[in-house]
Amino acid sequence: MPNLVILSVRSLVEHVFRSGSLDSGFRTMSTLVEGTKAHQKIQKQYGEQDQKEIYLSAEIPYGDLLFVIDGRCDGLLVTEDGGILVDEIKSTTKDIESLTEEMHPVHWAQAEFYAYMYAIENKISQLRVRLTYVHVDTEQQKKFEREVTLAELELFVRGIVESYAPYAQMLHRNKRLRDESIEGLIFPFPAFREGQRRLAGSVFKAIDEGRKLFAKAPTGIGKTISTLYPAIKAIGEEKAQHFFYLTARTITRTAAEEALALMRSQGLQLRSVTITAKDKICFQEQVDCRKEQCIYADGYYDRINEALLDMLTNETLINRSVIELYARKHTVCPFEFSLDAAYAADAVICDYNYVFDPRVSLKRLSGEHRNQTVLLVDEAHNLIDRAREMFSAELEKRSFMELEREFKGKRPELHGAAKAINKWFIAFRKQADEQPTIVTKELPIELVDLVEGFVIQAERELAAGGGSDSGNTPLLETYFAAISFLRISKLYNESYVSYAEVARGEVRLKLFCLNPSTLLRQMGKGYLAHVFFSATLSPLSYYMDMLGAGEEDYSVTLPSPFANEQWEVSVVPISTKYVDRERTKYSLVKLLHETVRKNPVNYLFFFPSYEYMNSVYEAFIAENEGILTLIQTPDMPEEDRESFLAAFAKDNDRALVGFAVMGGIFSESIDLAGNRLQGVVVVGVGMPQIGLERNLIKSYFDEDGRKGFDYAYVYPGINKVLQAGGRLIRSEQDRGILLLVDDRYTELRYRRLLPEEWLDS
Known part of the structure; x- marks a missing residue:
């Protein structure tokens, strides 16, 4: 039976064709929203016989692999001569006239792969492929078209599959070795401590049933090995495929690494990746991700596939030192390298925020990956206040006043956007009538609208080179604060308040999350099982309430192993x-x-x-x-x-x-x-x-x-x-x-x- 390789069209072609530097193009939030609107406007111009958002799939055998590829095609249009045209729409903030046909091979690859899938399914020997670029602000369009034959498309797709195959074969080889090693893996100590077997059994049951478990496990019981071992055995029995070991402290990450190293010494072949914060693992004295300033960012995507293949073939316990070793060897950014490796790992050891924080979570995790992944949340008592921080955001008047001054007479649109927010804060301060603090349950909608306008103008300036990826410019810092504010505003519900502090002309306004339980449930949705554990979940009812337990979830309280x-x-x-x-x-x-x-x-x-x-x-x-x-x-x-x-x-x-x-x-x-x-x-x-x-x-x-x-x-x-x-x-x-x-x-x-x-x- 062939090994299945299940991928979206986009994931496949991006892996094969991605190139360039880490800072190639300014990645924005608002352009995603604007891009969706631009897509919809183009699709509204389609004729009655034309179709949009068409699901396509194909199975492509290659040696011992069977590629199962799917995706949604933006448009299938009927041409004047009765032929078929596959339309791939891409939004952009770049000068539309500067775009050339050869500029984005990933876009062509995506369009032609859709064309191949449609042609195979409908037995069409020839059709047209179009790339439609639309500017998110001006709605100006530029189109490139090609006529392709099925034979050409088959050759093209064969090349893509051939390029991806070594990576897919490596993943399947690793999975086979992993599963074989887990089958013979025994508990890595002579005997279970008191309570340890019960905890391990509860963890396995939670994974088997897809539940949340809240475990109050006292110091000395061996919580780390008692949660890791059953999670690994569950993978061996195909009840899960991955797990995240989430913790807030370096020392507990080290404990997880040591437990995995112990099991590796007994034959375990499971690939784990530890994610270290960017500012700690960066090779430079100061974090600056511009390609002109960092050789590890310059051309990152030209080298990353080879780096991943090398490391994931030869290493299992991929901690900080291993990441750094291979990052230097292949000249790639160690932080981004660790993130890319995490998507291919069996286990990820990282901070809570990579799962629960809407600003920095691993967004490329597919739904299928999530529903095969277990979350092991260590020192879970820390997650409540951390979640409040993750789900809160604030803005300060001073930041916008300074930008208003900086861009006066230079960038009228950006100056105007910053001025509008500063003006809002001034009016708010007057309404405060000298009160030092104002609290309301209402979201400040008018401010949110103004911040959206500022973000659009800030992105244009930053995309044109008016900011820096180093994080040191006032514009970039304020932009990130504004983006965070917008993200949190979309989460705002009855568990929030907005409060402002007014002092000596300054105004600081915060969207403050009082009860993070609903949002923790929301951010954790789709994962196979959750295990929250700590020595100090007391009282347990409080922690279950605050960490988002449902009626179907359960808990275990273990006695201290000490006299x-x-x-x-x-x-x-x-x-x-x-x-x-x-x-x-x-x-x-x-x-x-x-x-x-x-x-x-x-x-x-x-x-x-x-x-x-x-x-x-x-x-x-x-x-x-x-x-x-x-x-x-x-x-x-x-x-x-x-x-x-x-x-x-x-x-x-x-x-x-x-x-x-x-x-x-x-x-x-x-x-x-x-x-x-x-x-x-x-x-x-x-x-x-x-x-x-x-x-x-x-x-x-x-x-x-x-x-x-x-x-x-x-x-x-x-x-x-x-x-x-x-x-x-x-x-x-x-x-x-x-x-x-x-x-x-x-x-x-x-x-x-x-x-x-x-x-x-």
Whole structure:
């Protein structure tokens, strides 16, 4: 039985004919919309016998491959002599007169492939093919026509298939090796830990049934391997074909890579690709994607197919270092290279935003690819606030005022578009009547319309070379902000508010997503199954609600694998409320000193904010008695983070105290096992700082009949507490002291959210 190669016409011809540089043509948002309108206007001019948007397909054998190709042809027209003309419509922002027949081979290839499919299906030996270019603004048209025979088309299509075949054969060879290796793959440890088998079984069941699973899996249970292994076995049983391992932190990505490397050492032949952020993996000192400035962008598409074939043939665990190695070898942009490789991979390890963020998601994933893909969402508690960021957008008056000045007398249309928005903000500010904050549930439609007009003018300027791909020009930055604003405006629903802050002549307006659950469901729609897992999904009902669970979805709560005796937990009822902090600071410092003197080991002290931490730190070191101290700083460089953690040695000869913030880089996913960490003090209940956005969230859920204060403040805060406290016991051999410092821990509403092993220890 031949190996099927199922592709759209566009995907096939783009792979074979794509060429040029990364910045070839300015890729825009609005021209997609305008292009659709231009298509429709052309199609309205067709005659009664003409047809539009015709579905065509063909099967083309090639060796051990069977290509199954389909797509929609823009137009099938009947000519005056009764013949057939295949029309392919392309919109453009370029000068229509500058277009030549040879300029875009991909466009001709697409048109002629449609002609081939129609000719084969209808047994036509000769027909005409036309490329119709239409300018999105002027609607000016330019047409190129060719007469082709079926024999010529067959030869042409044969060449395309022949060019794609090595890539298709590589993918099928990899799939065969993958499936054979999974069949013999056993769990990579001598035995399952307590709860591990149950978690793995729940993951497999969720994939088998195409459901969402919400797994509260405590630290030490081995969440990474317990989700990866069943996902891989599901692929082996053809219940899925791909998975995404989504996480917000580098350290958890590394854990996933290490788990895959462990299984690879046991024979697994599964290709995984890790996507690293562009600014981190870029080979240049400053990201600048113009071909004139970057040899890796210049001619990227001329070399990318060979690079992909090389890497995907020879590598399985494709992490950052592998991407960089092959990117240098083939002189291609490492970031774009990783994205292109991701579409061909069995597994992708990446940030949440590549699936859920409407601005940066992997948009070339076909519907068929999605419905064969499982989402494994690690540290899922982080996704709620991340999703709020993804689904929100803001604009500032200042940006448009500066562009108005910059383009005055130079570009009248762009100047006018920026001026109109600045004028809107001025009028809005006057209406505010000196109120510092204005909140409304209504989308500012008039502003959205003005922003659409600005985007069109900005795109014309940028496409003509008036901006830079480096991201440094005010025009480009404002353009991206405007595009984001438009995208989010189209998502705006009853779970949003618009709020504006007015101060000293400046106006900042934000479309703020209060409840991301509906949009998370929408962005995750079409994927085969979702597995949301974390040690701190507590209370589980809250996280299921906020992460978009449906009635058919289910959850699993696993007990801690550690004994209660490993924890020595104490609650110290010192008030850490903001209004009491100065009054209780010295009582807190005294407690911290006494704790360290009594047990001079390695400690982490966690605080709810940098300001509070710094204040206590200064008081603590003023009375320091030979205790080594470290302190976390905002935007800590990676080498400083590594030095911070390295200081927690198991054989330190005196006490070491690290001061850190809850919800920060040292409160999640770090592993200081054994004597490297023997004491944790959590100061406060982790509650977010009271502010406008948190209060808006509170009001929204109160109005919806849910516990607004808990949704906005208590649950997010306790999650940070659980994460910070969870740093203490990481293995069956660990023992340690945990102090919870706050009088609110004596209240039932807080105590009931704490783990059983803390309460019973």
